[in-house]
Structure formats: C-alpha cells, structure tokens
Amino acid sequence: MEISNTLIVWYEKNKRDLPWRNCNDPYKIWLSEIILQQTRVQQGLPYYLKFVEQYPTILDLANADEQEILTMWQGLGYYSRARNMHATARYISFELNGYFPTKYSDIRALKGVGDYTAAAISSFAYGSPYPVIDGNVYRLISRLFNISLPVNKPSGQKEVKAAVESIFDGNRAAQWNQAIMEFGSLHCTPKKPKCETCVLQTKCISYSKNTVSNRPVKEGKIKVTTVNHSYFVFRYKDHTYIEKRIQGIWKNLYQFPLIEENLPENEVISKCKNLLTSNLTTELVKTFESTHLLSHRKIKAIFYTINLNTKPLFLKRDIFEIDLEQLGNLYPTSVLILKYLNQ
DNA sequence: TAGGCGTGGGT
DNA sequence: TACCCAAGCCT
Known part of the structure; x- marks a missing residue:
C-alpha cells in the first residue's frame, strides 16, 4: 500500500x-x-x-x-x-x-x-x-524486485x-x-533511469544491489534477415499499376509489382518483362534505392521506372491501373513505398 | 512456443 | 553503425 x-x-x-x-x-x-x-x-x-x-x-x-x-x-x-x-x-x-x-x-x-x-x-x-x-511494468518491477529471470x-x-x-x-x-x-x-526508463531522484529508491532492490542497468533480463535476440525487393513502376500518362498484398507483411496494403527473389539485374529485368503480355521495348531505369529496416528484416529495395507509350496489359490479373497520386491516399501502402513516392 | 509483424526515436 | 526499445498480439 x-x-x-x-x-x-x-x-x-x-x-x-x-x-x-x-x-x-x-x-x-x-x-x-x-x-x-x-x-x-x-x-x-x-x-x-x-x-x-x-x-x-x-x-x-x-x-x-x-x-x-x-x-x-x-x-x-x-x-x-x-x-x-x-x-x-x-x-x-x-x-x-x-x-x-x-x-x-x-x-x-x-x-x-x-x-x-x-x-x-x-x-x-x-x-x-x-x-x-x-x-514499462516489466522493467520497473524487475528492478524493484531485482528479478533475474528473463521477462520475455x-x-x-x-x-x-x-x-x-x-x-x-x-x-x-x-x-x-x-x-x-x-x-x-x-x-x-530503459536507459539512464533517474535513480537519484526516484521516489522508490529505498524500496528498489536492484538499486541497492547495483543491478539496475541489467534489468530487465531478456533472452534471445531477433535475427534480422536481409531480403531484396525489386519494384516496377510502370508509367502510362498519369497512370501507374499496382497490386494488393494478400498475405504476410503489409497484408491488404498495395504496392507496385514486385519481384522478391535475389537475382542478378538482367534476370530481374527479364522477370519484369514477363509480367506483360506484349514485348517491352522501353528500357527500365533504376530511379530509387532504399534500405528499409523492419524489426525482423532488412529490405534492400530497388525501384525501376518504365515509361510507356501505350497502355500495358498484364498477365497477372490482379495488377490494375490507378492514378499515381492515388497510391498512399486511396490505396494504403507501406512507408517503404511512401519513401519512393516522396523522393 | 518461437517467430512474424512496422516504424521511429534514442544511444 | 548497429542495436535496443516502445501502453503486444497472433499463430
């Protein structure tokens, strides 16, 4: 009490x-x-x-x-x-x-x-x-009671x-x-807690035993794996072409057509051309690169722009046409893609 | 139960 | 830089 x-x-x-x-x-x-x-x-x-x-x-x-x-x-x-x-x-x-x-x-x-x-x-x-x-409570309590078992x-x-x-x-x-x-x-606080002015100082076992900086104890580290994303920004007039993510990260958000495999650039470009029904005569231009950090993943992203003279037809039926400005407004998207849109 | 799931601030 | 962490939950 x-x-x-x-x-x-x-x-x-x-x-x-x-x-x-x-x-x-x-x-x-x-x-x-x-x-x-x-x-x-x-x-x-x-x-x-x-x-x-x-x-x-x-x-x-x-x-x-x-x-x-x-x-x-x-x-x-x-x-x-x-x-x-x-x-x-x-x-x-x-x-x-x-x-x-x-x-x-x-x-x-x-x-x-x-x-x-x-x-x-x-x-x-x-x-x-x-x-x-x-x-906050895990941290405070593990210090107050000097709990050495892992709180995770x-x-x-x-x-x-x-x-x-x-x-x-x-x-x-x-x-x-x-x-x-x-x-x-x-x-x-996690770093530099204000122990000298703490109202619970006399009650804090970690303070008296000098273990504050070692509380709370956590076991196991999240390993961050690196993955590659190649996004294809097809442009025709003011339009672009996007798809909805159906599972995993960013589920139900929208993105430019994406190749996730880690492939050499010429094979990535080949895969891009395979998205279309007709031959692609326009070249791909690498317009943006970004490393996007998640808590459990490092995404090395490359954005290719393809400027078209005719309306493209996609083999993947779920790729559809929008005005570019609608992405991030009418169609929710990831911060990674927002970074591209804002650059 | 261990890993998936975002982003940004702090050191 | 690399790492930790934040009013966690789901599978």
Whole structure:
C-alpha cells in the first residue's frame, strides 16, 4: 500500500495530459490502447486524434471500409491491429448491438485484445481490478524486485505477475495502472533511469544491489534477415499499376509489382518483362534505392521506372491501373513505398 | 512456443 | 553503425 501511495502521488504530480485519460468511453479507451500497442505516445497520438475525429463512434468505425481504415493507419505499422480493430468494431456494432463488453473475459476474447489490453480497458473504462503488465511494468518491477529471470520467457513473466499482484491496489485500479506505466515510461526508463531522484529508491532492490542497468533480463535476440525487393513502376500518362498484398507483411496494403527473389539485374529485368503480355521495348531505369529496416528484416529495395507509350496489359490479373497520386491516399501502402513516392 | 509483424526515436 | 526499445498480439 505504501508503494501504491507513492506511485499515485508521483503520478498526480507528474502525469502527462493525454486525451484518452479522464475518459470513460470504452470505445475511445479501446481505440487508444490498440493504437498504443508497441507504439510510443508521441507516434500514436496524432493517429488517435485523427481516428476519433473520423470515427466518433464505434458504429462509424464498423461502417467504414477496411481500405479506408488502413489508409488512416498508414505509417503506424503492425497493420494487423487495424484489421483486427475493424473486425472487432463490426462484431460489437452488429453482434452485440453496439454495447461494448464489460466483463474482463469478454473483453479479453475480442480480436487484437490480449492480457495487457484487456486489463487496461477493464480498469480504465469500468474500474475493474486487473493490473496492467506492459513493457514499462516489466522493467520497473524487475528492478524493484531485482528479478533475474528473463521477462520475455514464461518463467520471468510469472514472477513479475506475482510481484505486481503483491503491490496492486484493486480499489483504485485505473489510477494505479496509469501511475505505474507513467512512472516506468517517464522515470524508470530503459536507459539512464533517474535513480537519484526516484521516489522508490529505498524500496528498489536492484538499486541497492547495483543491478539496475541489467534489468530487465531478456533472452534471445531477433535475427534480422536481409531480403531484396525489386519494384516496377510502370508509367502510362498519369497512370501507374499496382497490386494488393494478400498475405504476410503489409497484408491488404498495395504496392507496385514486385519481384522478391535475389537475382542478378538482367534476370530481374527479364522477370519484369514477363509480367506483360506484349514485348517491352522501353528500357527500365533504376530511379530509387532504399534500405528499409523492419524489426525482423532488412529490405534492400530497388525501384525501376518504365515509361510507356501505350497502355500495358498484364498477365497477372490482379495488377490494375490507378492514378499515381492515388497510391498512399486511396490505396494504403507501406512507408517503404511512401519513401519512393516522396523522393 | 518461437517467430512474424512496422516504424521511429534514442544511444 | 548497429542495436535496443516502445501502453503486444497472433499463430
């Protein structure tokens, strides 16, 4: 209880003014939590404001096209969040008559809602006594209790959860949850935590044992593999030609026709010509190169421009014609392709 | 359960 | 530069 008081006093004095706080609308709380998954407040905030303006109610979101929602989401990453969010909006609007679920178990069962998000919505919208455990909490708790088990493995997660429950105050769950995340985010930071001015310093076992810089422990590294992307930008008048991605990364976003194999340039050009029904007499011009970094992949991208005098016919039926300016506006696309369009 | 899934900021 | 990390979830 003493730790809870300390955290909450700190929070009331230091909290940021954010639009989804002091709000009981489960729709807006849910929306903010989906946007903020693995996303910094600074990056997610403009998207939240945009979504609330465009879709004031969950029914507005449910009635929107997925393509429009993905365009709104463009640039935020982890696009499955947007697809799941749309599916959940339709489920709540049309199966639950627009009533957002109130029970933790029902909230937890929604698409795109895991343990963290269910606890956040339950506490912030309804005051239900479920502690949030996000990256901030893993870090803060592993320091406070000097937990040496890896927090990205079930063993460490179990220990953190038990520690959280030992200090959680369910009678003020919403405030408590906001407080511990805000404190972790602003004070008990990953690098250079502000231990010298920390209100929990005397309670922090890692501080007394000088292990703060080694907490939290994480095991295993993500290996980043390098892949090649060759994009073909066919131009005919103001038109260009795109296709929809149907699986994997950037699913349901649009792109220029793409060859992913790592081939020598002459074979890439040969593959490009095979996309068309007729012989290609125009040459390909390499107009842009970029290395695009993902969390788990390094994409070495090359963009070739092909300026045509006649309308092209494609063997692949799913390649279709648009105005170039529609890509990134009417047709959502990746930041990699936005970089090309903006250069 | 380990890997897939984005992007941008910080060091 | 290369790496870590961010209000995680899904399969």
